[in-house]
Amino acid sequence: MSTIPRHLKIGLILIVIAGAVSFGYFENVVGRIRSMVREPEKEAANPFVASTEPLFSSADPPLAVKVFFPPVSGPSILSSEQRTIFKSSELTNRAKQLLKLIIDGPVSKELLGAIPKDAKLQEVFVSKDGVLFVDFSSAISVNHPGGVVNEQATIYSIVDSLLYNLPEIHQVKILIGGTEQETLAGHCLLLLPLEMDLSITGEEEGTHAN
Amino acid sequence: MKVLFATTAWIAILSAGIAAAFLLHTPKMHAAGKAAAASRQEPAIPAAPAVPAPPPVKTVATAARVIVIDPGHGGIDAGASTTGALEKDLTLAIARKLRTTLQSRFGATVLLTRDSDVALTSEARASVANNNRADLFISLHVGFSANKAELGSSVYVIQDNFAAAILPPAEKTPRLFQPWYLGYRTNRDSSVKAATVLSEELGTSLPGWSFPVRTGPIAVLASTIMPAVLIEIGNLNNPASVQALLDDTFQSRVGTTVAGAIERFAPPPQVTK
Numbered sequence: 183m184s185t186i187p188r189h190l191k192i193g194l195i196l197i198v199i200a201g202a203v204s205f206g207y208f209e210n211v212v213g214r215i216r217s218m219v220r221e222p223e224k225e226a227a228n229p230f231v232a233s234t235e236p237l238f239s240s241a242d243p244p245l246a247v248k249v250f251f252p253p254v255s256g257p258s259i260l261s262s263e264q265r266t267i268f269k270s271s272e273l274t275n276r277a278k279q280l281l282k283l284i285i286d287g288p289v290s291k292e293l294l295g296a297i298p299k300d301a302k303l304q305e306v307f308v309s310k311d312g313v314l315f316v317d318f319s320s321a322i323s324v325n326h327p328g329g330v331v332n333e334q335a336t337i338y339s340i341v342d343s344l345l346y347n348l349p350e351i352h353q354v355k356i357l358i359g360g361t362e363q364e365t366l367a368g369h370c371l372l373l374l375p376l377e378m379d380l381s382i383t384g385e386e387e388g389t390h391a392n
Numbered sequence: 393m394k395v396l397f398a399t400t401a402w403i404a405i406l407s408a409g410i411a412a413a414f415l416l417h418t419p420k421m422h423a424a425g426k427a428a429a430a431s432r433q434e435p436a437i438p439a440a441p442a443v444p445a446p447p448p449v450k451t452v453a454t455a456a457r458v459i460v461i462d463p464g465h466g467g468i469d470a471g472a473s474t475t476g477a478l479e480k481d482l483t484l485a486i487a488r489k490l491r492t493t494l495q496s497r498f499g500a501t502v503l504l505t506r507d508s509d510v511a512l513t514s515e516a517r518a519s520v521a522n523n524n525r526a527d528l529f530i531s532l533h534v535g536f537s538a539n540k541a542e543l544g545s546s547v548y549v550i551q552d553n554f555a556a557a558i559l560p561p562a563e564k565t566p567r568l569f570q571p572w573y574l575g576y577r578t579n580r581d582s583s584v585k586a587a588t589v590l591s592e593e594l595g596t597s598l599p600g601w602s603f604p605v606r607t608g609p610i611a612v613l614a615s616t617i618m619p620a621v622l623i624e625i626g627n628l629n630n631p632a633s634v635q636a637l638l639d640d641t642f643q644s645r646v647g648t649t650v651a652g653a654i655e656r657f658a659p660p661p662q663v664t665k
Binding site: 252254255257259294327328329330331332334337352353364365367368369370371373374375376377379381382 | 536
């Protein structure tokens, strides 16, 4: 081997490298074609896929909740009314029941709806550190009539109703159309998760359901 | 054999990758990368629009030498609206009148975050005040309430302890370098004082109107490092309120009242002649 000229050695090495690269490329292409032809394998469970379980079952006990809405008049930004949901074992299912009550609006004539027309709940997620992510359709922002007090009423109707009745969570983060938005209607910052603020409700500070 | 092929292929691919990285790392490529990165950057924060030079200082009636006024909304973001009135136009009209009043009364440097119909983010608005070392920041908005009977006005300051939860427990006390959204902490007490005086003055000057002090997670007040308030004036769902907001005299009165309030909560420094 020592008699082989240096330039031939280099040429040989380059041919080996080129061959190896070609082989690797060929393997890659063949693998891709095989994977396209093959039956798709069963994917691992996605933690963000919505639960297929119903929000509640008839066997679930009733749970009294306090839901916050803007009052027709008065100095407070929010007032509350007593409602009932089913005590589902899953936290997100209880959250969805509460959010449905908020979207459907109050029973009392002294209160007003807080959620703009056509706004829909897209999904609810909960993180391990107790932050509940609530994703609304873009109508909650697009159809919002504006005003700081009005925007605060919309946001805290959601935040306070969830945090007051679900002691397992500490903060609520509102998403719009599946993404973070700076504000809902140009005033209140939504880039950070929000905590319960009962000072705008006229309710006693620090109280919690359950 | 297959293992041998696979190993050889991996070595070859690795070598080819290193060679390619070496060959492609030319100054030209580097420059192109920089250009691409620059194009991905956030749009530059707009500087404060040019304003007419203030008249010569006649009196020193306030310690607030640089005041930034923020007309809410703008551009594609019209804010609240009703027939014949958009929040973005009303806030700009009131802001311009307030600027004139503050310049002539105090000789202060008064900057508007926008002096035309353009959209700005909350961070860009706060940056105008922070970058110009303002002594006071006032954001102007117009409200909208479902209750047509309400005149609906407020003076807002940032929520107490807003975003404090983003700090680890050991860092709840003030520190030299604070996260962006905690800028408000440097002057929150002064903001509350300013809001209280503004609430009193506006409530007195505009009979029938009330301006309660409220707190909230107001985006434009989170990262401003000087006394900062947001004034929400009127309810665009209330006909009397709309009529007043469109009236020049009412707009000017709001301006003179705010100026009077500034004299109260930011009195001039004691000057010896």
